[in-house]
Amino acid sequence: MSSIEVRNLCRSWGDVNAVKNVSFTVPDKSFTVLLGPSGCGKSTILRMISGLEQVTSGNIMIGGQDVTNTEASKRGVSMVFQSYALFPHLTVSENIQFGLKVRKVPAKERQERVLDAANVVGLSELLERRPANLSGGQRQRVALARSIVSEQTVCLMDEPLSNLDSKLRAEMRDEIRSLQQRLNLTVVYVTHDQVEAMSMADQIILLKFGQIIQQGAPAELYTQPNSVFSAQFIGVPPMNVLALEQLQTDMLSENTQAVFSSTANTTSIGIRPEHISFAEQGLPVEVFGVDYFGGETVFRVKHGQKDFFVREPGQPKISTGEKLHVNWNTEDMYCFDKEEKRLYS
Amino acid sequence: MKNSAKNIHGWLLFAPAAILLVAFTHYPTIATFINSLFSNQSVIRPSRFTGIDSYYMLFEDPVFWKVFVNNMWLALGTIPTSIGLAILMALIVNKAIPGRGFLRMSYFTPTMLPMIAVANIWLFFYAPDIGLIDKVLGIFGFDGHNWLGDPDTVLPAIIIMTVWKEAGFFMIFYLAGLQTISPELEEAAQLEGSSRWNYFWRIQFPLLLPTTLFVLINAFLNSFKLVDHLFVLTKGGPDNASNLILYYIYETAFSFLDISYASALTVFMLAMLAVTALAQFFFVEKRVHYR
Numbered sequence A: 001m002s003s004i005e006v007r008n009l010c011r012s013w014g015d016v017n018a019v020k021n022v023s024f025t026v027p028d029k030s031f032t033v034l035l036g037p038s039g040c041g042k043s044t045i046l047r048m049i050s051g052l053e054q055v056t057s058g059n060i061m062i063g064g065q066d067v068t069n070t071e072a073s074k075r076g077v078s079m080v081f082q083s084y085a086l087f088p089h090l091t092v093s094e095n096i097q098f099g100l101k102v103r104k105v106p107a108k109e110r111q112e113r114v115l116d117a118a119n120v121v122g123l124s125e126l127l128e129r130r131p132a133n134l135s136g137g138q139r140q141r142v143a144l145a146r147s148i149v150s151e152q153t154v155c156l157m158d159e160p161l162s163n164l165d166s167k168l169r170a171e172m173r174d175e176i177r178s179l180q181q182r183l184n185l186t187v188v189y190v191t192h193d194q195v196e197a198m199s200m201a202d203q204i205i206l207l208k209f210g211q212i213i214q215q216g217a218p219a220e221l222y223t224q225p226n227s228v229f230s231a232q233f234i235g236v237p238p239m240n241v242l243a244l245e246q247l248q249t250d251m252l253s254e255n256t257q258a259v260f261s262s263t264a265n266t267t268s269i270g271i272r273p274e275h276i277s278f279a280e281q282g283l284p285v286e287v288f289g290v291d292y293f294g295g296e297t298v299f300r301v302k303h304g305q306k307d308f309f310v311r312e313p314g315q316p317k318i319s320t321g322e323k324l325h326v327n328w329n330t331e332d333m334y335c336f337d338k339e340e341k342r343l344y345s
Numbered sequence B: 001m002k003n004s005a006k007n008i009h010g011w012l013l014f015a016p017a018a019i020l021l022v023a024f025t026h027y028p029t030i031a032t033f034i035n036s037l038f039s040n041q042s043v044i045r046p047s048r049f050t051g052i053d054s055y056y057m058l059f060e061d062p063v064f065w066k067v068f069v070n071n072m073w074l075a076l077g078t079i080p081t082s083i084g085l086a087i088l089m090a091l092i093v094n095k096a097i098p099g100r101g102f103l104r105m106s107y108f109t110p111t112m113l114p115m116i117a118v119a120n121i122w123l124f125f126y127a128p129d130i131g132l133i134d135k136v137l138g139i140f141g142f143d144g145h146n147w148l149g150d151p152d153t154v155l156p157a158i159i160i161m162t163v164w165k166e167a168g169f170f171m172i173f174y175l176a177g178l179q180t181i182s183p184e185l186e187e188a189a190q191l192e193g194s195s196r197w198n199y200f201w202r203i204q205f206p207l208l209l210p211t212t213l214f215v216l217i218n219a220f221l222n223s224f225k226l227v228d229h230l231f232v233l234t235k236g237g238p239d240n241a242s243n244l245i246l247y248y249i250y251e252t253a254f255s256f257l258d259i260s261y262a263s264a265l266t267v268f269m270l271a272m273l274a275v276t277a278l279a280q281f282f283f284v285e286k287r288v289h290y291r
């Protein structure tokens, strides 16, 4: 059992409140991603779970035990740092077994465990190298191996892929995810990249200014955003959010107009780019940009002063400068109030 | 044509540095070596070639051996202690503790003082009966002692002063070295349960080896170069008990006016320093080269 429970966690430095009353649960053997823009407190939360950072108030439980005031090394967690934190003067093998030596594991067992861990991440050939002579991806693997070898069931990762190029990042994403499943790890993973979050997570915790905005499975966050922030943070291109006052509402379908009158507080609406389609009638727009991605095409269009995205499968024969109409199904539309909260009808 | 103009340009740029180097380093070194091969010139006797006679004299000169051994004791007494202290102070002021800026400054102050000023301060500390040390010892009922006048205590007294002077200087290098070590390394070690001491010994100290090499060479050279304080404190006495090679060279050249012998001493010292510096580089480089 190594679930993690965070209750009413706060952290402040002077009058900077980095983390404000955050509570969530990470189920045993699951992959949870802390997602949010830069400076929203993701690292701070992770470091408080690891014990490297003191909490200002609140509780942290790991495997049912309150570890809020427990030393970092006694919490049963391992950590992968953004910069990998490899010891530059030690070889790969020495780096991996550093913690085992500290914990006085006998040499023979140490050797076996290092070989196992190196095998798992594909480093067996490089054990005698120094970190300076490894590529970014290989260093990343050493950091993973060091975490694996400790045999802790909870693994914390702070933007472990942010120093890699995009191809390698995609590979490592798969690798980390399958590692987590094979070794039955409970992982808390910090990132500001929503693609990483969507592709890896069992559960996403979306943060802003030190507070949780929404939490849930990736699909839930995508289909049921509770605010403009969630709606726009997840998905590329982001959801189109249009203020009603910028729209010629009389051009919209009757169904759609009916929604506005039933939820009177609506100040803006959101529609995913893939749910908008070009049509004979509807909102008049002018196409001003076309991005081909092969399987799909993203059009940038303008309605009055307002820009938004339309995503179409394939490569429709529409070019910049064309004046068209767009339309969408009423069910695909989200309504938001003036606090940018979702309105449910 | 174009090429030769370029060449001239290059030489012109090189010239100022080259002239300075030759005039103030290479020429004096060679001149010293030549001087050491000739006898002293006087009104009645012209200088003549004596070959390595001066060097023979050096090996048979008991005073030379005495100052040589003194110098070795000084090196041995100052280098490990000042390096150890420097590391300790650097570790202390590298922490986020209150008054860190003030601590850093106070550790560094002895370094900023000229050696002569330092010697004057310590002259007061060491003064028999009225000095700070004797005053403090007096409280505990000890008799006064002439620290600088006793051949047994004069060298240790100078060693302590030199450590005081140098540790702060070396601390700056260690502080710079410590700050290049990413704090994440310490956190990674901490998560593995590594104690403060284990982290220092397994991670920080090895990563500071390049700094240590640099400091080691500097400390070694300094133990031969720094003699200013002898002018104030002891003038090499009593009975050469605190005399050092460089001070002995100074005395030989400018008090005894024996240029030939002073030159031989100088050449000997230069050769010894050069060999040591090279040896240190080769020996330690094998163990610190990993970047």
Ligand SMILES: Nc1ncnc2c1ncn2[C@@H]1O[C@H](COP(=O)(O)OP(=O)(O)OP(=O)(O)O)[C@@H](O)[C@H]1O
Binding pocket: A013, A016, A017, A018, A036, A037, A038, A039, A040, A041, A042, A043, A044, A045, A192
């Ligand atoms: N030691 C500190 N002292 C003061 N403020 C801090 C400290 N550490 C973090 N903060 C502040 O806390 C807030 C959250 O920082 P944190 O590092 O958790 O952000 P983050 O979400 O990890 O951002 P990023 O994606 O850029 O890494 C920031 O506003 C930051 O300035």
Ligand SMILES: [Mg+2]
Binding pocket: A042, A043, A044, A158
């Ligand atoms: Mg961060």
